[in-house]
């Protein structure tokens with residue numbers, strides 16, 4: 001079915017609740033649109049997708065995703081152009097690729113990348129009136145896949161459910177962030193599932209992240225699982241530094257880091273601007289010394305939800321290291337504006353990254 005033209009049933013919701021939304025007070029991830037897309041996998045193949053009214057799913061208590069963790073997701077955003085004429089998806093092909101890689105790592109059936117993009121496109125088209133047009137707001141799309149066999153026992157499920165829903169959202173962080181370098185707990189180790197966007201990675205991070213929050217930090221900066229000597233990434237963002245004018249970010253070569261769309265875009269834009277970029281191991285020592293001696297002029301997290309999140313302070317053991325004032329951060333401010341402008345069609349898409357819905 002899926003390699004032919006996708007036939008899609010659309011059952012519209014009886015009444016939209018869009019007029020009940022308080023657009024001036026939009027908490028991240030708590031307001032949901034009118035519809036969801038559902039596509040089941042059974043008998044060895046994907047069944048026809050359906051867009052239907054948003055609502056609860058009914059699950060058997062033995063649903064295997066709940067017990068054994070075969071559950072993956074993606075996060076991406078749709079924006080409207082300034083004149084409201086165009087709906088723009090930013091690099092959905094990279095989400096499709098990462099989703100496929102997560103499927104493979106978690107023994108789940110792959111959704112062909114072109115099909116994934118087309119399902120996202122179609123769903124976004126149906127929900128396009130939910131895309132906020134005010135600056136800094138977007139429609140966050142959450143595609144996810146989970147195992148649905150009602151079976152107790154460890155083996156890959158034979159049935160799955162793929163769902164897409166969406167939330168209109170504003171900024172994830174309202175201020176520059178304070179992060180703590182984590183040297184005890186580990187997010188991912190070599191050979192594990194750190195590169196996959198699988199639910200368990202986030203569940204396992206909750207306890208260490210909560211300890212950090214109790215100490216006044218927004219997020220942790222994870223370090224490698226063996227020696228805790230090298231920087232990896234942050235809770236929901238990749239991490240990027242400007243060191244002596246060079247853009248430096250931890251290499252993705254180890255399979256412990258999520259391959260972020262935002263970070264990749266930041267790197268490609270920086271290169272196109274003639275900036276030197278290094279994807280390599282970044283040691284904790286280099287970061288701590290670099291903040292102290294001023295060779296690190298900028299540090300930020302890069303992610304779909306947070307976009308570019310300036311890092312104001314880094315906690316390391318008993319010290320709090322202050323980074324330079326946000327106004328002085330030439331590169332991160334410029335790239336943030338450039339990416340925002342690309343996503344809303346204000347600048348020409350010379351990279352060919354945007355998909356018009």
Ligand SMILES: Cc1ncc(COP(=O)(O)O)c(C=O)c1O
Pocket residue numbers: 075233234235236237238258259260261262263302303304305
């Ligand atoms: C652990 C982790 N790292 C990095 C990122 C950033 O990835 P992206 O820029 O594709 O949103 C995310 C968000 O998806 C994440 O959850």
